[in-house]
Amino acid sequence: MPDAAPPPAATPLAPVPRLDAAALVAALRAHTGEEFELVGPLPGGQVGAALVRRPGRREEVLTHWGGASDATWARVARTGALLERARDAGIPAPRYALVARLPERIAVVQERLPGEPPTRVDLALVQEMVAIAGRGAGLLRERRDVPAAELHLLRSGPGFCLHESLAQYDERTRRLLDLVRRIGTGHASRMAGDDLVHLDFHPGNVLVDRTGTVTGVIDWDSVGRGDHRFALVTLRFDLAVPGTGAADRSARAAATRWLDNRIDDLFGASPDGAATLRAYWAHMGLRQVDWAIRHHGPDDVDRWLTVAAARLA
Template sequence: MTSTWSRVARLDVGAVVQEVAERTGVLLEVKGLCSGGEVGAAYVGWDDGRRSVLKWRPGTDLKDYQAGPLAVSEAARLAGLPVPRTELAVELESAIATVQELLPGAPIATLDENLLGQALDLSQSLRGLLSGESEVPSLDLYLTVDGPGFCLHGPLRSHNPRTARLDDWITAVGTAHPGPLAGDDAVHVDFHPGNLLTLDGKLTGIIDWDGAGRGDHRLDLVTLRFGLHGAPQDPAVIAQLDTILNDLPPDVLRPLWAHMSLRMTDWAIRHFTPADVDHWLTLAESRLH
């Protein structure tokens, strides 16, 4: 049975494909929705039979996207990482649309030690990757100010005393470590198993670079740790990643952990259940020191 969200997404993707054709002359055929009906991405076909992924981002400026996320993903791709090539980027009426190479593999369901090792190697490959890309902006962790639609402090301050205490800690960390995030590493920002593709035990792709920017690649390790908290995982893998985080200097780990604590707790407050809020709070509070 087609869900309401899937019907809405099909209407949206049809309108996007039509507008792309009007603006560029490129005719794409919709082949289906990505991620089981997720709004914002669809499989499309070219007239030569190739299949790609069409994505659209409302409220995004094409020039900002090209100078930021697209420049970062291209730097990673040209360095030999398994990153999809962006085949088309076009500004629409109220969004941008991109068409990206379809990589082999499927998102990781459970991260095992073999795949964790490969993910860590890929993360290491992002170090210093933007040292020659001076126009790529540095990332903001939003520890003392609200982010653009995410990392909002107000929901934490008003939800309950526990989330308010977390926000007090986040703000204090931000005051001690003012942004933007230092470093010339390429940072994916959404480095979790759902954005890592695998086939026959090998990582075949890193997808969804829409928030990527310049900074410290170790943010991706913290993001991965939060990503592992989202679904049942191998305890040995979690322990291995925790050991890596334990070895980071406190001045490095604290602002990165504060960012992800804010990001996930705020999102849960505004979009999910009280149980989900408690779920993320439990992880966030594990390193409040």
């Protein structure tokens, strides 16, 4: 991998704004008449969620969907129903407690699941996450109304997987974008399969108890129809983030080796597995490099370019 180029002359595309929790709580109070109290921001996440409390209730999690169109309203309703189906299959997903259609967005108040984000990523956690992802297999056979997930290999996604940021940044990102698009010309634009798929499946979106057992999977805004193996590719990219000490790095390395073998086994078992894995890897490379350009910095851009090259070069 060549040395990082200097910052590009063109201004990168704007980052996704973080949640203004106080403003959203005020709008929710005005709309519902309920006495919502803002407890504080929920730690973690890239865009943000907040903890709120209503009189006589436990703390709940407040998020929002941009826009208030009929199509967005229908997506929110469908997501709530899909979480019910996920729970029935043994996936620890939250319940939607209240959904409010505000003038410019839709507020979602959902159950706060037990547990905390994991402080350590090890083989046991990764194996349990892979098992949870597998519980989504076949769950949407009877839900033809749920659209297949878009891979965005030929066009930008809605707020993520933006092609323009890679085109503007430097020569290395333009080469990756060209490769992503070439892979996209030979692959379907949407995932095949009838699985329920969490499209942002990584340790930051799970909760664990004191024993390290997963108690919750959160951030389901991007749930879709497709191939549950995609969640393993998302997880594999996240494992490229280094640990905070020697023990953490060793645990992540062991988990990464196991997951790489599991990915090879699962995709190698199907005739089109290699091409499918390549398309998923291209999507994740595009997604992570775009996000790093717009939200982080050169070190993160370098990391994701290196991870993308591992299976695309």
